[in-house]
Amino acid sequence: MSGKRGFVLRDALENDIAMGLLKAGERLDEATLAQRFGVSRTPIREALLQLATTGLVEIRPHRGAVVAQVGPSRLMEMFEVMAELEGMCGRLAARRADGSDITALVAAQRDCRAAAEADDADGYYYANERFHHAIYQASRNGFLAEQATLMHRRLKPYRRLQLRVRGRIRTSLAEHDGILAAIEQGDAEVASTLLKAHIIIQGERFGDLVANLAEHTA
Amino acid sequence: MSGKRGFVLRDALENDIAMGLLKAGERLDEATLAQRFGVSRTPIREALLQLATTGLVEIRPHRGAVVAQVGPSRLMEMFEVMAELEGMCGRLAARRADGSDITALVAAQRDCRAAAEADDADGYYYANERFHHAIYQASRNGFLAEQATLMHRRLKPYRRLQLRVRGRIRTSLAEHDGILAAIEQGDAEVASTLLKAHIIIQGERFGDLVANLAEHTA
DNA sequence: ACGATCTATATTGTATACAAAATCGTTGAC
């Protein structure tokens, strides 16, 4: 009863968390999940274990798994680290990017602009993802690219929310222009600084969002 | 037949890899490991999965797990990232460290000096570990501290080897002095720069070691 | 009536049984 082998389950759960289908703090019952995906508990447990290792869920011994609670302060910490990693990618990219890297970056930024002008939030989301991934690649440090991609995935759920913030897309696009220019010109420190700011701003914006939300629900 | 629950197995395997008991590229047979630890395959599989997620072993579908092959170039990439993370820890520590953080740092450095003067390589290894961990803590970014600790663990096997290099301990100790001073004085950029260099040098030294080894075996 | 302890239930953790896939050895053809 399954072609659902390996990484598929993990991705599915990851996506459900990213999409908000599984809310933070929610219990992840193995039997229920097993039934829902039509597999036994074993592969479910393996998927949960992987998600726990990457920090998306928390497993307490004999007490089951829950979607990881990431409070605002923890989230800020994560964005702080992400900013540093992206800054590093940018710095290395400025030094090491070759023709094909630049081509990919320019193409991604073109898509970003198109989506922005069409007011297509989802489209911008994906184009933005490609843009950043292109920077990771351009760093010419495969390990760094992997780490950055992992972090990116972990922050996905929170990033997604705050793209809806009014005017954010336009600002983001402008920031991309600056970053792209710095990388093209090989200006490592500027590229790093701009990228760091680009990410940190997202964290701060998210902080505002959370504060707002807390106010409304309180 | 077991109080070996949870993280114990993972730690044991991790340690075996770090100690070189399990060589890079070596196959990790589930049945054999199960017998060796006196447990069934299930917890072994869980441990391997976790190690795979952190990158210490590689699992190829239906083809079993092997200790991850880290070539010299890959290793350099990892040290490059580690250097950036440590640099970040240092920068934040210089800004945010409080009295207890400084106390821990000074104590760790005292132990380092004692071990160095006694020519105790193992002792220095552990004191050095405490010193760096103290910096992670002092960054006052819990997430960053976790990430840095994880990276540290991943590089453990390689770090250990190159501490034997002649004169490295003395140099390392001197570098610690500079780093400690910068953090105490709150000089964020100096702390960051010194720490980055401190780590990168290790990567380069290891590069020399590998080159030397390759020469001898070729 | 409130609280604590003991028991029943449910859920996680581990072991075993079974299925699917890959490896290795053998056999057969050219």
Place this chain on the structure above:
DNA sequence: GTCAACGATTTTGTATACAATATAGATCGT
């Protein structure tokens, strides 16, 4: 004699069965 294809064996992947622990409910005592 070499290479390829087939089959036997080994090993991974999944399901189920069993054991251990935590949770919740009920009973008893104060």
